[in-house]
Amino acid sequence: MGHFLDSFFYPKSVAVVGATNNSRTISYNLLGNLVRLKFDGKMYPVNPNAAEVMGIKAYPSVTSIEETPEMVVIAIPAARTIQVVRECIARKVKAIVLVSGGFSETGKSGKKMQDEILGMLRESGTRAIGPNVLGPINTANNLSISFHPLNTLPRGKVSFIFQSGLYEPRLNWLQSEFGLHLNKVIDLGNKMDVSEVDALEYLSGDPGSEVIAIHMESITGNAREFMRLLKETAKRKPVVVLKSGRTAEGATAASSHTGAIMKSTDAVFDAVLKQCGAIRAQSLDDFFDWAKIFEYYGHLGLKGNRIALASGSGGEGVITTDCAQFNGLTLARVSSKTYEKLRPVFPGWDIEANPFDIGVAFQFHGTIEAYGTYFNAMAEDENVDCLATQVTRHAATEGRFVEIAYEVLRKGKPLVFWTATPSGFDGIASQLQARGIPVYPTSERAVKALAALGGWGATPPAAHSSGLP
Amino acid sequence: MGHFLDSFFYPKSVAVVGATNNSRTISYNLLGNLVRLKFDGKMYPVNPNAAEVMGIKAYPSVTSIEETPEMVVIAIPAARTIQVVRECIARKVKAIVLVSGGFSETGKSGKKMQDEILGMLRESGTRAIGPNVLGPINTANNLSISFHPLNTLPRGKVSFIFQSGLYEPRLNWLQSEFGLHLNKVIDLGNKMDVSEVDALEYLSGDPGSEVIAIHMESITGNAREFMRLLKETAKRKPVVVLKSGRTAEGATAASSHTGAIMKSTDAVFDAVLKQCGAIRAQSLDDFFDWAKIFEYYGHLGLKGNRIALASGSGGEGVITTDCAQFNGLTLARVSSKTYEKLRPVFPGWDIEANPFDIGVAFQFHGTIEAYGTYFNAMAEDENVDCLATQVTRHAATEGRFVEIAYEVLRKGKPLVFWTATPSGFDGIASQLQARGIPVYPTSERAVKALAALGGWGATPPAAHSSGLP
Numbered sequence: 001m002g003h004f005l006d007s008f009f010y011p012k013s014v015a016v017v018g019a020t021n022n023s024r025t026i027s028y029n030l031l032g033n034l035v036r037l038k039f040d041g042k043m044y045p046v047n048p049n050a051a052e053v054m055g056i057k058a059y060p061s062v063t064s065i066e067e068t069p070e071m072v073v074i075a076i077p078a079a080r081t082i083q084v085v086r087e088c089i090a091r092k093v094k095a096i097v098l099v100s101g102g103f104s105e106t107g108k109s110g111k112k113m114q115d116e117i118l119g120m121l122r123e124s125g126t127r128a129i130g131p132n133v134l135g136p137i138n139t140a141n142n143l144s145i146s147f148h149p150l151n152t153l154p155r156g157k158v159s160f161i162f163q164s165g166l167y168e169p170r171l172n173w174l175q176s177e178f179g180l181h182l183n184k185v186i187d188l189g190n191k192m193d194v195s196e197v198d199a200l201e202y203l204s205g206d207p208g209s210e211v212i213a214i215h216m217e218s219i220t221g222n223a224r225e226f227m228r229l230l231k232e233t234a235k236r237k238p239v240v241v242l243k244s245g246r247t248a249e250g251a252t253a254a255s256s257h258t259g260a261i262m263k264s265t266d267a268v269f270d271a272v273l274k275q276c277g278a279i280r281a282q283s284l285d286d287f288f289d290w291a292k293i294f295e296y297y298g299h300l301g302l303k304g305n306r307i308a309l310a311s312g313s314g315g316e317g318v319i320t321t322d323c324a325q326f327n328g329l330t331l332a333r334v335s336s337k338t339y340e341k342l343r344p345v346f347p348g349w350d351i352e353a354n355p356f357d358i359g360v361a362f363q364f365h366g367t368i369e370a371y372g373t374y375f376n377a378m379a380e381d382e383n384v385d386c387l388a389t390q391v392t393r394h395a396a397t398e399g400r401f402v403e404i405a406y407e408v409l410r411k412g413k414p415l416v417f418w419t420a421t422p423s424g425f426d427g428i429a430s431q432l433q434a435r436g437i438p439v440y441p442t443s444e445r446a447v448k449a450l451a452a453l454g455g456w457g458a459t460p461p462a463a464h465s466s467g468l469p
Numbered sequence: 470m471g472h473f474l475d476s477f478f479y480p481k482s483v484a485v486v487g488a489t490n491n492s493r494t495i496s497y498n499l500l501g502n503l504v505r506l507k508f509d510g511k512m513y514p515v516n517p518n519a520a521e522v523m524g525i526k527a528y529p530s531v532t533s534i535e536e537t538p539e540m541v542v543i544a545i546p547a548a549r550t551i552q553v554v555r556e557c558i559a560r561k562v563k564a565i566v567l568v569s570g571g572f573s574e575t576g577k578s579g580k581k582m583q584d585e586i587l588g589m590l591r592e593s594g595t596r597a598i599g600p601n602v603l604g605p606i607n608t609a610n611n612l613s614i615s616f617h618p619l620n621t622l623p624r625g626k627v628s629f630i631f632q633s634g635l636y637e638p639r640l641n642w643l644q645s646e647f648g649l650h651l652n653k654v655i656d657l658g659n660k661m662d663v664s665e666v667d668a669l670e671y672l673s674g675d676p677g678s679e680v681i682a683i684h685m686e687s688i689t690g691n692a693r694e695f696m697r698l699l700k701e702t703a704k705r706k707p708v709v710v711l712k713s714g715r716t717a718e719g720a721t722a723a724s725s726h727t728g729a730i731m732k733s734t735d736a737v738f739d740a741v742l743k744q745c746g747a748i749r750a751q752s753l754d755d756f757f758d759w760a761k762i763f764e765y766y767g768h769l770g771l772k773g774n775r776i777a778l779a780s781g782s783g784g785e786g787v788i789t790t791d792c793a794q795f796n797g798l799t800l801a802r803v804s805s806k807t808y809e810k811l812r813p814v815f816p817g818w819d820i821e822a823n824p825f826d827i828g829v830a831f832q833f834h835g836t837i838e839a840y841g842t843y844f845n846a847m848a849e850d851e852n853v854d855c856l857a858t859q860v861t862r863h864a865a866t867e868g869r870f871v872e873i874a875y876e877v878l879r880k881g882k883p884l885v886f887w888t889a890t891p892s893g894f895d896g897i898a899s900q901l902q903a904r905g906i907p908v909y910p911t912s913e914r915a916v917k918a919l920a921a922l923g924g925w926g927a928t929p930p931a932a933h934s935s936g937l938p
Contacts, residue, residue, distance in 0.1 A: 078817075100814065101816065101829055101832070102817060106816075106817075106818035106819070107819060109818075137729065164782050164783050166784040166788070168782065169861065169889035169890070170889050170890055173890035177890075217784070217787055219593075244784070244791055247795065248794070249790050249794050249799070249800050250787050250788075250791035250794060251791040253783075254783075254788045256820070283792070284911060284912070285911060312831075313633050313635045314633050314682065314722075314725075315631070315632060315635040315726070316633070316753075317722055318719050318722045319635070321717045321718050322713055322714065322715045322718075323752070324714035324718075330718065331718045331722075342594050347575075348546075348571060348573030348575075351725070351726075352722065352726070361493060362495070392638065393617070420642070421639055421646075422910065440750075443753070444754070468758065
């Protein structure tokens, strides 16, 4: 028998209550994305004032649909939501997505409405996510419940659990320039019924979700069970956690927007995450950056903390070296053989092999010759566990650059790039990422991501003891 | 009498030794930028193999130029540089830019060549920056010595001192999307002759340089004099310092690429910077982010550490609240009057005013109505010292948004925005920045920049004691 969340990720049919032809309303894309991205299932717009929405026959109510939709998305004001939930339960709908806010996060009367809905659900076989949520998203069947118009839904390995819609405005960017490839996304909002425990349980057992990333403000479900699951899951797949509401003011803010109450201090939570083997992200950038490094290189892991750095200027190499050390990595001491291999792309004098000032090499040698010689030498050096390299303007103009970089991966070593500017992502970065090599907008983020990769799984004690997260 | 660096920033004429018509070489843009950006002075290409470069009459040597050029840029291999320097001294050239590497950073023989050049300079009135440098840049006269093709050189308030060319690939981006407006840039490289003391002395007394940002790996000049200057300068203008080579490995890397030797530990340097009133950036992002906040708001300063936050989702508000607290800011407790002013753009229930979930407001109210009401209330609340607000997709489509935001500035309160994605910079961000309101790519960077602003000048003790940097 499957998990009840199957009905949320693989519904055979989806009804959208509040579907509309008015592209100026926020609800327009709830059905719009399903239509545009060709959701692999039946769609039932529910709108008493329309005969059809986006060319699909509309129904005045859930009750009036011929078959029972497996999932119903309810996006109408809170006060009118209760009646629709009642209809859903009567129709034995399996899955409800409660999009609207206006429930427990609003105070007593909202909490009362939410409790009333929960009471009805408890007496039925119907389950609900929310209220105050978007999602789910599943790239396997193009299920995509979102306010934002989505351009594309490429299938990947990372699944997310969110407690709020903060991912929404980032979805297109995450999947394009940033190069993250999603498997599933579930947003939990007020967590009235479905909690982080259910979501983690599902994704833990889901073969498509090879990496799990969890944004949370509170534990609403059984904390012990959550810890047990987290620990068990982290043995098999990387789990990155962004826990916010860490400061006193942050916790108050968290409580007021979802109605949840913090049960533990941040220090306790931190200790629990470490004990469970989860990786704690300290910022939103970390969260996405680290989900990305595990998507690209979770299968490789990091065998040690010895890094090789190459930058377009000596100054950038120094900054990156500091950053590597602050994050528990150490500069690889390359073998004399490697040094000899590199010498042909030196300038007219001896320079350091690590950090390697590839900008100096460019003044005397071709781009491909310099990068190629460097990659080849480092990929074969047993003293080098991983590489972080700056993509320069020269590299971006060379078609062969991606294939040369890919040779490092073929030798089994994680290789990350950074660019000098965010707009550096447009050209060469997408080519590299299409070949499975992640690119970050700064050297600091590139290096921190590698360090995070080392913090998971089969990292040798040496790396752990030197301060990897 | 002026400062000797006047000849580097305001030369009446510039000769470029190594100027070339070959656009595939790295040296092409040295003269190319001067021509394209219309440098306000005479230009003399020096190239024995060309009659003209870019349509300008070329000379076989510095000696053969009719008048003495005030500044000579030398971009030919190290070994041939000495002879050109000799010619420059004979011609009584005032300023030399030694672009080539291959000197003290390469070991003994390079150091010997460098010492030979320095010896000649010391016996003359000629001064030199480098070797191993680019620059200078001066937006007042479109002087721009750079390997990268520059699109534009808008005039601004921030002047930079760099120790390496790491700013080079970022120049166009810094000046466009990022919205930083440069006044002057000087790169010091090996610091054979001109040191950070000279550069700081000049910029300290330069009225156009209202903000000074210094990237350094070592102190080469008189350390006591540097400290004295820094302390005296920081009383009058904000000085942001990025000191790299902080870790043992980083210091070694710094020493090998410029030949400089660290004279103090990082902790000592940190204490010195604090004592002098300079603001220490911890990363390259901080460095540019903070230079930017002082360029935009150095004249306003931050009167206290009480911040008002507004985000497109509750979850983002929580993350930003944490970040504000970690950086020494505290959430402003708004007055009851402010709360009443905000109420019309609430949803159907009471919500928090700070952090304000403007995304919820949008579900019930117009974009301009919600933002406008919010800005107006916060700008007038005496409990609010500054604002950080997320630019949402809705705002970006509203032409009036920028003017509404500008009203906050008119009330004298620093207001920063953040966007959800780097590509969010393209449209609305440039409009906001053109109006003098800075935009950052993440809430964390926006909040950290405001906190840095509070660390300078007339900040009240309350803000300082709560951990502002």
